[in-house]
Amino acid sequence: MSEAVLSVRDITKSFGGIRAVRGVSFDVKPGEVLGLIGPNGSGKSTLFNCILGQLKPDTGSVSVSGRDVSGLRASELNRLGVGRTFQQLSVFPKMSVLDNVILAGQEHRGTLVSRLFGPSDAGLTAEAERMIAFFRLTPLKDQQAGSLSYGQQKLVDAAMAFMARPRLVLLDEPAGGVNLTMLAHFKDRLAAYNAEHGTTFVVIEHNMEFVMSLCTRIIVLAEGAIIAEGTPDEIRSNQTVIDAYLGG
Numbered sequence: 001m002s003e004a005v006l007s008v009r010d011i012t013k014s015f016g017g018i019r020a021v022r023g024v025s026f027d028v029k030p031g032e033v034l035g036l037i038g039p040n041g042s043g044k045s046t047l048f049n050c051i052l053g054q055l056k057p058d059t060g061s062v063s064v065s066g067r068d069v070s071g072l073r074a075s076e077l078n079r080l081g082v083g084r085t086f087q088q089l090s091v092f093p094k095m096s097v098l099d100n101v102i103l104a105g106q107e108h109r110g111t112l113v114s115r116l117f118g119p120s121d122a123g124l125t126a127e128a129e130r131m132i133a134f135f136r137l138t139p140l141k142d143q144q145a146g147s148l149s150y151g152q153q154k155l156v157d158a159a160m161a162f163m164a165r166p167r168l169v170l171l172d173e174p175a176g177g178v179n180l181t182m183l184a185h186f187k188d189r190l191a192a193y194n195a196e197h198g199t200t201f202v203v204i205e206h207n208m209e210f211v212m213s214l215c216t217r218i219i220v221l222a223e224g225a226i227i228a229e230g231t232p233d234e235i236r237s238n239q240t241v242i243d244a245y246l247g248g
Ligand SMILES: Nc1ncnc2c1ncn2[C@@H]1O[C@H](COP(=O)(O)OP(=O)(O)OP(=O)(O)O)[C@@H](O)[C@H]1O
Pocket: 015, 018, 019, 020, 038, 039, 040, 041, 042, 043, 044, 045, 046, 047
């Protein structure tokens, strides 16, 4: 059996009297696309932030490929191959699409020496152009990122995250605010990236159609705890899940 890429053990997090996450444990296997869903306020973002070191959990631990990463900062996790996209985009609006993607590559991989003395793009232009082509953004590569539609900027944001060649990416509401045509394209590209590179994804998402068609396995949170886990088909017909959404 292959080792889990991500192993979450007994994570608990409270804010004052609010128990946002209550003893959550799960494993994610290499190459899996795991969806994390649940009604508003069920603890998804808090759990993500605990996994990514942005919040310190009250209890529990997180391992990446068998290494305990509890307490590591985002930059340290990045170096271990863990990436993230945010609900709020991280593109620089005044910079071109190409420069944004090159800069992301430098951030992730450029050493101080290569940044100081190397070529201005640290040799990343060709790779950035391939990544931009993968997301079908080549005609827009010289435009200011801020002039693109929100959906296109989300593609740039994903391209930037993938420049780190991560083994695990946590995607925070990739479908949020994206129109239907762009959404189908975005899903197609994420699935293709997963198939080509074997990169593992964990996706928080409110858009059920998106999550059900992209993910191979789904975990459902309600009131901070896992209430169901299974394939999209199993989750769709799970009465506990239906009740949690209707009651939420
Ligand atoms: N910084 C905070 N301070 C106080 N309470 C918080 C904080 N962050 C989250 N909470 C509370 O913790 C609970 C879980 O919130 P969280 O944002 O993790 O849920 P969520 O499932 O991501 O929700 P949504 O789908 O609406 O984004 C909620 O009751 C929320 O109000």
